[in-house]
Amino acid sequence: MPSIHDILTKAVALHNGGQPERAAALYRDVLAVEPAEPHSLHLLGLQMRRAGCEAEGIALMARSLLLAPTLAPALFNQARALQDSGRLDEAIAHFRRKLEVDPNCGVTSIVLGNEALARGRLDEAERILRRAAALEAGGAFASRLRRALERVTTARGIARDAADPSLPPGLVVRGAFRDSSGYAHKVRQFVRHLVDAGVRVRLVDLNHGDVDNLPDGQIDPLLHTLDRPVRAKAVLSFTTPLVVEAVPNLKTINYTVFEALDIPPLWAAHSRRHDHVVVATDSSRRAWLQAGHPADRVHICPEGVEPLEPGRVAPAAILDGTGRRLADYRVRILNVSDLNSRKNLEGLLRVWLRTTRAEDDAALLLKAGKGDGASGSIRDLLARLTAETGRTLGEAAPLFLVEGKLSDTDMMSLHAAATHYWSMSHGEGWDLPMAQAGAMGLTLLAPDHSAYHAYLNGRVAHMIPSHVTPALDGYRGRDWWTPDEAAAARLLRAVIDDPDGTRLSAREHLLEHFSWRSAAHRLIGLLGGLDAL
Template identity: 65%
Template sequence: MINTLLQRAVALHNAGDTAQAMALYRRVLAFEPGNADAQHLLGLLVRREGRVEDGVAMLARALRLVPQLEPAILNHGLMLLQLGRLDAAAESFRRKLALEPVCVSSLYRLGTNALSLGRPGEAARLLRVALDLDTDRGPMLPLLRRGVERCATMREIAADSLDPSLPMGLVLRGVFRDSSGYALVVRRFARGLTEAGIPVRLVDLNYEDSDNLADGQFDPLLATLNRPVRAKAVLTISTPLAVERVPGLKSIVYTMFEACGIPPIWAAHSRRHDHVIVATDSSRQAWLRAGHPPDRIHITPAGVEALEPDRVRCADIVDQAGRRFTDFRVRVLNVSDLNTRKNLDGLLRVWLRATRAEDSAALLLKLGKGRGVFGDVRDLLTRVQNETGRTLTETAPIFLVEGKLSDAEMMTLHAASSHYWSMSHGEGWDLPMAQAGAMGLTLLAPDHSAYRAYLDGDVAHLIPSSVEPATGGYAGQDWWTPDEAAACRLLRGILDDPDGTRRSAQAHLRERMTWEAATRRLIALLRDLDAL
């Protein structure tokens, strides 16, 4: 009977029926409290619900019952990582490695942990062993190769810092070849620092295979910033989890977070660095809530390009019916990845409920960083039509754009639009929103997180929002949910009276939030921190 119940539970688990699988695992444990497999698998599902501490306790119980239960050892280590208990996690990976010396995953985890701690020699040894063992050249291969390359780069940077023949400068690390927000920040600060006369060595942190921009789609200056410098510090623009300490140099992380508080693993990695810089007070408060030392968390806002919209070419976007986006009076832009935090479900529900086919209005969605998103968008549109009881034929049209766009090409979307709108659950900055404001678009923004750092009710339309438990990759945190009814009223009012509802944050943003001003603030802070 026990085996039958367990098999049924595993089948439900694999099929994604979490509730039924958990109920059966609990029945197994009611009959047989010492069943380590049920403890282990139930712990995995409990973690999936965001209850990581409870999951860790269940896996620890399973390992007390069967100390050599290898899958539980590995998963226990991964959960400990999630809680920010890095040393305990490393011990789990060592236990796994003792039982399975050829475990490439455990070697990789131990190697990257050594990298985070600033031990490139130990990291390189572990990662090279993993490379030798990865004979099938599977999906771990690129990660292992990049890990070994990063170890070599760290040793170069450390050696250069002691070479008196080199110019004093700054090592700037980050992903800069893709179309992510972090990459744009790296590109803009790299240019600004160089224009300010600071020698910069730019190190590309391309952690995974990504759909990068072509060389001609970003500033050619970046390709020249590969010369060694004698640096006091390394400034890395990335998430704290992706940052390694270089021995002998200060480690400074420029990052941001989108929910009310950072996860424990972010807090643990952040404490391993000398200083953390964030873009807004919303992010600073998230770090402080996690216990980060107040004197080691600083604010330097990101920036905007001071461009006149009439000096930027308008994107020429035509839908399948032959309609041009620029022919509509109200042209609303949203730039988002397809993830739960961006709350495209909520945005589309509001659009379907608030607009009518006869409105001279259109919504332009730039989705994802590459191609291949239209299938997911079709599914999303089907879902929101079912939820609202409204079809796309009854509402104002929606235009979709996908693919890799350079920074200049993104500007053409802004230039073609009259309004920018977000229903996001939380932002660390929102570069497209800020840039839209700098180009004179009327902004519709949730009243929460980073938006409060550069917008208010005088220059933008703010949507009331409430704090709620987050979901998906943010489970276990709180984030904000914009009021859809209020957003419907706001959008309807704008469609009925575009001129009377016009607001502009342009002067406000261009006076205080340019990239030039952001770079000056960053340089001043780095000097205060004795990093320059």
């Protein structure tokens, strides 16, 4: 009969070999013989977490640590579990204990250093991060640690400037603004219009990692000049709650969004540390309230659209691999999506394959991902959908795929090349490409859920019925929305067959209520009311 050690060794091999169910069965076999075997309790708890049984996993690992308080892997994994559950103080206690047991663990030092930085404890953060940098010298985390230490120095400077009466009053804005992401776009727009409105802004780049930024020449030169000190009352960050960092004696305000019905416990726990949260729509505000966030500390300030006169932006000249021109098609439907499950490109392309015909005077223009390399993923997705639907891309109306980084100007040209914008997203915090498409006069096909309710309705856009479903991947454990594919197919068929009869425009509505200028003035009024300006 195999020994407990032999069974445990086999279980760990299965665990590491990607066979978690078989490994879990063996851990249970060990525990049936020896209920107080700490390694099996820990590893079974880890497997339960991965299977979505969070509470059971935490309980099993807690039992393991009662039996073996210095079991370093269990301390680290339990800390991560408690962190994900929003129990931050308990998590940090476990990370500290892990560092006591294993003082040369660079990863644990990084976690604790970032925790101190998030709370504005700059001296503690610097001490821990310098220790981590010594442990990780030349390693995979060296660049990340260098950037974290730079943020410590920047935070000290912001705090020192805030106490200097000789400096002009202003606002510190912290966020990525050099890349092609939606967060960076909104930072650029808000900051530009805040400055236009007379707010003195110090703009601090969010430098957590090496990012493939846009060339400097594609970014408004104004943004490169906003590095002068100001006497600020608050730091306004544009990022997810998890990476907000406090500056001593200044208010911490975060502008963020969420795309599902409620935020995860970890987001909720971090958000409660901040003085105020600003979101773009009531959909996001409800997500924070659903997680128990105080109602008087979460506020709405919509994002905006750029007012552009028709014909002012030259349409992008787009050809496919066979030389066909997008401009030759009467109906040109744009979608801009990252390559993730939330954007639901699977549903969008499935509807396209099932609904359109090669002879249709229509084409789909898809801007997928933020960089190069999207074509392989789209090709694999189409192969799977072809097998599922029994229809090939050659039998459907053509698809034009655009890859790579695009500047704000290039993105506008992409919009100008289209006649319609269509989304099948599972949830949005705003959807900048959809809103801008509407402001440029494109006919919109939008899911009837989440942020779309903030700026669209059935009078100005075609709304696709949607229902609540369990979310996937990074949103697992939450609920989001799934657009009705049959309804989307009927709508798609209608706009292709009768583009004039189905024409709708949200342009006037969006420009009247949701310009970036209006958004900046709303933000100024909100910050003033919070004594942050």
